[in-house]
Amino acid sequence: MDVAVAIGLTGRALTRALSATGRGVVLVATAALSLALFITTALATAFILLGVGVLLLPLVTPLVRRLTGLCRKVAARSGVPIASPYLPLPPLEEGMFGWVQRCRAILTDPATWRDLLFLLLNTLVGFALGLLPLTLLVYSVEGLVLSTGFWMLMRESGVNFWYGFTALDSWPHAALGALVSLAVFGIWAATAPHVLAGHAHFARSLLGPSERSVIASRMRHLSETRSDVINIQATELRRIERDLHDGAQARLVAIGMKLGAASRQLRTNPDAAETLLVDARTATATALEELRCLIRGIHPPVLAERGLEDAIRAIALESPIEVEVTTDVPGRMAAPTESAVYFALSELLNNVVKHANADRASIDLRHTDGLLRAVVIDNGQGGADASRGTGLRGIERRCATFDGTLVLSSPEGGPTVAILELPCALFSPRTSSF
Structure with a gap:
């Protein structure tokens, strides 16, 4: 069992290292693009007084923001999410005045100048940190290949090859070279995710939202x-x-x-x-x-008298399909929050009954660390889409009023999973339960 666990841990470590190395290759590409876009943006900004930059800057800026958006995605894959920092751009009006207004909005956004600094620094930082994991991997594989006997072929052709500080001219030296390559491989596996995480933190320091944009x-x-x-x-x-x-x-x-x-x-x-x-x-x-x-x-009386948990159970009992309810909410919330969650879950369950063609559903309602989380799952046909229905859009708007979110997963054929999350505090213990 211990051997199996060790193999599993090693496999996961290698998978993380390979994934980080792949992201490093992407960073090398972004470093090259960063240099090109930095030069283009700098020239467009410098030529604003000549009039040409007024036309160039609004065209170059979306390319810059796509590149920085890609860097944010790479950082998120390394466990460092970065929110978009940009201020909203005004609608582009017709004529030269519209272009001037767009340039003014771009230049007065602090994120524009931070993007420009990131492009300049990423040319070096992104290239170095992105290339390091790939270099270590290739170097370790090279040492293993040479140590298996290729050093003899190279020696016969008159080439004396060194690997690290070891001359590969005999089998003992080849074995030493293999050990060095294994050490390099271990360093690669251990450090590759951390190297990419380091670049992610560097990117967050420049590409994250400023106080003004927040x-x-x-x-x-x-x-x-x-x-x-x-x-x-x-x-x-x-x-x-x-x-x-x-x-x-x-x-x-x-x-x-x-x-x-x-x-x-x-x-x-x-x-x-x-x-x-x-x-x-x-x-x-x-x-x-x-x-x-x-x-x-x-405002349902059962919600006011018994609280959210019992009100949700009452909805489930009245539903024409089988609904399993599990709850863990050790207290009461503010009445508007309870009402919003009650009607949102009621609407979700109604959608299941009307549109999902399901015969079974479940509701899991829990409150942990200041967050109320409700998960509704049904065994229906799937295919639910918030953009095509007013009911789900209404639930999203109701949740957004309380800084909440609704995440929907509904592939064709099901199952449909709706996750509703609202930040809220509990202020009194629940009064009763069925």
Whole structure:
């Protein structure tokens, strides 16, 4: 068992080293492109006063940002994620004024100058760190190949070959060369991921978001979510108004008419008046039930009284398909957060029932380290796409209002996995449980 574990660990180490070496080759390519784009960008910036740069800079900048985006992806593969730091560009207007405005936005973005510095430094840093793992691998393989007997062929042709500090002129020296090559191979396997991680940290120091871009991104996100909240609230108000107008209000008007008719016939036709009163009482009960349904649609009583866990279990019990619920939320959240998660999970489950052609689903709800995570899985046909449906887009907007996210995986044929995450704090213990 220990041997198998050792082999598995060695295999994973070699896989990581090979992956890092491949990323190093990509970095070598980015180093060459960095030099070309640095020169082009510098010339375009210098020629702005001549007018040519006004046209060149907006054309070169997207190429620079694609290259730095590739470096961010390589860094992310090394375990160092780097967020995009760019401020939003204004829409390109027609005419020369639009090009000047675009150049002004590019030049006033601090990330532009940090990109330029990264291009200059990456020409050396990217080339050196990217080439080092490949050099170590090739050198170690070269030593192993030469030590197996190729040194004899080279010696017969009159070439005295040295490997490291060892002259390969005899079998003992060849064995020593093999040991050196194995040591180089071990150094490569141990250091290659760390070398690429070092470049990733270097890239993050220049390509990561500045404080200004973080604030701008946050403001943009808040503006978008505020607009979504306003739209959602307006939609909810229209729904409530429509339900009241078409439901309870209409029934209350009908009850008033029945009571008026009953009062007119109370003396002349008591039997008819009694029938109208019975109808009015029935309509009153129906109106009350509609009002209760409307209230449940605004804020379900089970959510207010028992908390999110029991409210989700209630949804599962009412579902026409089998739904397994597992929860671990040792407390209550703020009412708006609970309501958002409740309706989001309710909508996801409704989508499963209506569109997934599934007969079984599961909901896993947990709160750890200040993050509420809900995972909904069904055994349906898959193919769900948030871009093609208003329901999933609505869930995404509802989550974004609370800085949350919805990640959807739904390949054709299933299964569909929806992961909802919201940062939130617990402020009181749960009150009850089924």
